[in-house]
Amino acid sequence: xxxxxxxxxxxxxDSSPQMEEQVAASKQPAPLPAFYIDNLKxxxxxxxxxxxxxxxxxxxxxxxxxxxxxENGQEYDFGDAxxxxxxxxxxxxxxxxxxxxxxxxxxxxxxxxxxxxxFLIHWEWKSNVFLCCEGEYEEKEGVIPxxxxxxxxx
Numbered sequence: 001x002x003x004x005x006x007x008x009x010x011x012x013x014d015s016s017p018q019m020e021e022q023v024a025a026s027k028q029p030a031p032l033p034a035f036y037i038d039n040l041k042x043x044x045x046x047x048x049x050x051x052x053x054x055x056x057x058x059x060x061x062x063x064x065x066x067x068x069x070x071e072n073g074q075e076y077d078f079g080d081a082x083x084x085x086x087x088x089x090x091x092x093x094x095x096x097x098x099x100x101x102x103x104x105x106x107x108x109x110x111x112x113x114x115x116x117x118x119f120l121i122h123w124e125w126k127s128n129v130f131l132c133c134e135g136e137y138e139e140k141e142g143v144i145p146x147x148x149x150x151x152x153x154x
Contacts, residue, residue, distance in 0.1 A: 029129045032142030036133050043074065044125075044145045051076065051121040052153065058090045059109040063131060066090065068121065076145070078123070080130040083147035090114055114152075122149035 053068035053076060065079040092111050126146040131137050 029139035029141040032140050032144075033133055036140075037142065040144060043076065044123075047074070047076065047123075047145075049123055050149075050151075051123065052118060053121055054116060054118050055090060055110065055114050057110040057115065058092070068119065076121075078121075078145060078147050080132065081126065081128050081144055081146035084149060085147060086150040088114060088119075088150055088152070118153045120151040120153050121147055122151075123147050 047070070051068075051070060053070045056067040056069050056075070058064075058066050058079075063079060065077050066083065068076045068078070070076060090111050092109060123145050125143045126148075127141065127143050128146060129139055129141045130144075132140040
């Protein structure tokens with residue numbers, strides 16, 4: 001009897017790591033869709049590094065956006081990445097009397113101390129997990145442009 005109970009305990013122990021792997025695999029984020037990757041490549045493959053750009057805002061629309069505009073007029077959104085902002089607080093601090101979606105006089109939202117300021121953005125293609133795409137709000141994983149260092153130039 002102890003032999004059969006040992007066997008059943010052994011089977012439970014053997015199947016536990018397999019079950020854990022299956023559960024872990026089911027929780028893994030899906031890869032990014034091709035259209036999303038193609039769009040990023042179209043924008044960032046020709047982007048200088050470091051990139052000199054004006055901070056346009058940090059806000060939640062359909063997703064979180066961290067917007068900059070390059071000297072050439074191209075918009076760059078680093079909102080999906082886990083960025084290293086070098087201590088700069090780009091989001092606006094709200095007190096209880098302000099509405100969360102207050103925009104400045106130019107229609108931008110973000111820390112007024114840095115809105116319209118020019119930064120030197122050092123960035124790399126790095127793996128990130130984030131909510132994506134086209135309103136799906138599903139976790140996706142992919143290599144995307146990520147700020148690794150931010151310098152205020154003015």
